[in-house]
Amino acid sequence: MNNPTDRDGKLKVLLIEDDEDDALITRSLLEKLSNPLVDLEWVPSYAEGLEQIKSHHHDIGLLDYQLGSRTGLELLQEAKSHGLHLPLIMLTGQGNESLVMDALELGAIDYIPKRIISSESLQRAICHGIEKARLQAAIAAHQRELEKTNQELQRKNEEIQRFYHVVAHELKTPLTAASEFVEILLEGISGSLTATQEEYLRLIQRCCGHLNRNINDLYEITRFETGKLSIHPQLGSLPELIDYAVKVFTPDAQAKGIALNVCVAPDLPLLAIDPQRIRQVLLNLLGNALKFTQRTGKILVSVCVDSSCGGRVRVSIEDTGIGIAQDQLERIFERLYQVNEDASASASGLGLGLFICREIVKLHGGTMMATSDLGKGSIFSFTLPYQSV
Amino acid sequence: MEKTLLIVEDDENISKALEVRLSARGFNVVTAFDAIIGMQKAVQMIPDAIVLDITLPGGNGLALAQRLKESAKTKEIPFIFLTASKQDGLRQQATSLGAAAFFEKPYDFEYLLAAIRAVVEHPHARLSL
Numbered sequence: 001m002n003n004p005t006d007r008d009g010k011l012k013v014l015l016i017e018d019d020e021d022d023a024l025i026t027r028s029l030l031e032k033l034s035n036p037l038v039d040l041e042w043v044p045s046y047a048e049g050l051e052q053i054k055s056h057h058h059d060i061g062l063l064d065y066q067l068g069s070r071t072g073l074e075l076l077q078e079a080k081s082h083g084l085h086l087p088l089i090m091l092t093g094q095g096n097e098s099l100v101m102d103a104l105e106l107g108a109i110d111y112i113p114k115r116i117i118s119s120e121s122l123q124r125a126i127c128h129g130i131e132k133a134r135l136q137a138a139i140a141a142h143q144r145e146l147e148k149t150n151q152e153l154q155r156k157n158e159e160i161q162r163f164y165h166v167v168a169h170e171l172k173t174p175l176t177a178a179s180e181f182v183e184i185l186l187e188g189i190s191g192s193l194t195a196t197q198e199e200y201l202r203l204i205q206r207c208c209g210h211l212n213r214n215i216n217d218l219y220e221i222t223r224f225e226t227g228k229l230s231i232h233p234q235l236g237s238l239p240e241l242i243d244y245a246v247k248v249f250t251p252d253a254q255a256k257g258i259a260l261n262v263c264v265a266p267d268l269p270l271l272a273i274d275p276q277r278i279r280q281v282l283l284n285l286l287g288n289a290l291k292f293t294q295r296t297g298k299i300l301v302s303v304c305v306d307s308s309c310g311g312r313v314r315v316s317i318e319d320t321g322i323g324i325a326q327d328q329l330e331r332i333f334e335r336l337y338q339v340n341e342d343a344s345a346s347a348s349g350l351g352l353g354l355f356i357c358r359e360i361v362k363l364h365g366g367t368m369m370a371t372s373d374l375g376k377g378s379i380f381s382f383t384l385p386y387q388s389v
Numbered sequence: 390m391e392k393t394l395l396i397v398e399d400d401e402n403i404s405k406a407l408e409v410r411l412s413a414r415g416f417n418v419v420t421a422f423d424a425i426i427g428m429q430k431a432v433q434m435i436p437d438a439i440v441l442d443i444t445l446p447g448g449n450g451l452a453l454a455q456r457l458k459e460s461a462k463t464k465e466i467p468f469i470f471l472t473a474s475k476q477d478g479l480r481q482q483a484t485s486l487g488a489a490a491f492f493e494k495p496y497d498f499e500y501l502l503a504a505i506r507a508v509v510e511h512p513h514a515r516l517s518l
Contacts, residue, residue, distance in 0.1 A: 172473035180406030
């Protein structure tokens with residue numbers, strides 16, 4: 001950027017003024033200034049004024065309102081449309097002070113009513129104007145820097161998304177084939193199996209299921225982090241989703257001798273929910289409860305209208321499992337946090353499930369919480385608002 | 390009468406698995422590993438339904454579906470998408486192309502089979518996408 005003052009230490013001031021007498025007065029007032037020392041260039045017309053602004057030879061300009069048949073406002077407008085950045089102080093005559101707001105909106109840096117013009121008012125306006133222009137330029141430079149950084153971040157986000165698309169695709173394709181051939185063997189299409197062979201194949205089948213869930217969790221997490229995950233709420237029935245989740249886990253619960261019960265309050269309102277996402281939350285919480293509850297334990301899924309917090313439905317999943325220590329309880333919703341289990345409990349998962357659940361509930365405008373008694377059990381619950389559709 | 394299915398899937402393992410399982414359930418299965426051969430076989434054989442991968446060499450599955458709809462010979466053949474891609478908006482695109490069903494890999498074979506049976510019997514059936 002030009003810095004015209006460097007040439008001889010004087011401030012280069014452009015005066016655009018069609019009245020010669022006014023120009024002479026302004027010149028004499030400026031000549032009295034000792035700080036800053038001013039080198040004034042006067043042009044009497046709109047066209048010459050614009051030409052000089054374009055020349056970038058000045059530090060600041062003084063602009064009269066009336067310029068022959070045209071106005072200072074038009075000149076401000078034209079300078080702005082050309083992207084010219086000379087700070088301009090508007091000189092307003094008797095009766096046109098009301099145009100000040102228009103002038104400031106068009107980019108004038110300050111104004112001086114001609115009736116009170118003095119060396120002091122000129123000095124103050126010029127010094128402030130120069131400083132204001134410097135700050136505006138600095139802000140504009142910062143803004144450009146921020147925009148550049150923002151664009152860079154968006155580009156990187158998109159790159160990450162693309163990478164995870166590829167990863168998900170490349171992992172899921174062979175996983176699908178592996179699962180399919182296990183199924184083919186289990187169906188007996190390629191011959192009969194011994195009991196041990198079938199047992200081992202079921203093991204592989206379960207591992208494929210775990211792997212698929214982990215890939216899905218990893219994929220979801222990138223969608224949260226790149227702000228791409230959204231929900232598509234529709235009016236839905238929570239009991240139906242709970243019924244589905246309970247049915248999914250009933251065989252496993254029965255195999256472990258765990259009593260899996262449901263208690264849904266009557267007359268629940270319909271909720272604006274994304275059924276797929278809420279089902280995901282329920283499956284995750286119920287899966288955890290089952291994983292951390294020993295044989296002959298109990299799990300209760302309950303739904304009620306939360307009286308402590310109007311307009312909300314609360315879903316709770318209560319188990320009689322191993323429980324979580326207080327210091328760990330505070331961190332279980334953190335991304336990648338794994339409860340530090342003892343060797344007897346089976347650890348699995350990436351530590352993303354609860355984080356994803358909480359984010360899904362948050363997207364619904366609800367909250368998720370957990371309480372626990374170590375050795376006695378845990379309660380995971382979440383609320384969902386029902387007033388908004 | 391034996392129904393004919395065309396599987397357009399570039400992963401040979403998945404294609405083979407589908408061929409084995411669907412054949413075992415009484416279907417006559419024809420396979421194609423890219424969109425071009427897929428279109429050729431669809432025109433030649435006029436299968437009862439097409440199971441279509443989305444990421445395919447020689448033009449993706451969505452483009453192939455579009456061509457199937459545009460050809461007088463193939464426009465009535467119901468098609469089902471099968472994809473490992475989680476790209477945004479694929480389901481919506483599939484719906485707007487008139488897909489009968491949409492499955493993500495790894496799919497549940499029994500659901501896929503039920504969808505295939507439904508569209509083979511009722512070519513205009515649209516299952517929940």
